[in-house]
Amino acid sequence: METSAVLDIAVQALWVSAKLAAPVLITALVVGFAISVLQSITQIQEITLSFVPKAAAVGIVLLVSGHWMITEMISFTHAMFDMIPALIGGG
Template sequence: MDTNSVLDIGLNALVLAAKLSAPVLVTALVVGFAISLFQSVTQIQEVTLSFVPKAIAVAVALFVTGHWMIAEAVGFTTELFARIPSLLKGG
């Protein structure tokens, strides 16, 4: 196993991590921004007002994109297992 193979696997793992976390993070960001904007306009400073909608939105995002996330993770793992023979012989 050479340096290029290790870097390729590491890069693919980082890209996969970014792809899998993006739907949840973007959803939390958008809902958090909307709630923050609502709180600043109405001057309501309630902690649960920002937490509960964000938690619900993240749960919905996980429910909607969960199948895709699992398929991506399984595909990456399958690809790694398929590459084991070529990695061991150095080719």
């Protein structure tokens, strides 16, 4: 297996993982920022006030985008399995 093939697979894997993590991370970031602003305005410093809404928002995002995430992972996995003969054969 050539180094260019390994690098190509690594880049594809990183790109897919970034695409799959983005909805969850962006949601947690936005909700966390909104709760932080609310906490600083009201001066309420409860840890559960930041954790519970973030957990609920992430759960909702996983429910909404879960099918797309699974489809992307299956597509990537099929592409990797389809590449096996070319990688073993060297061509």
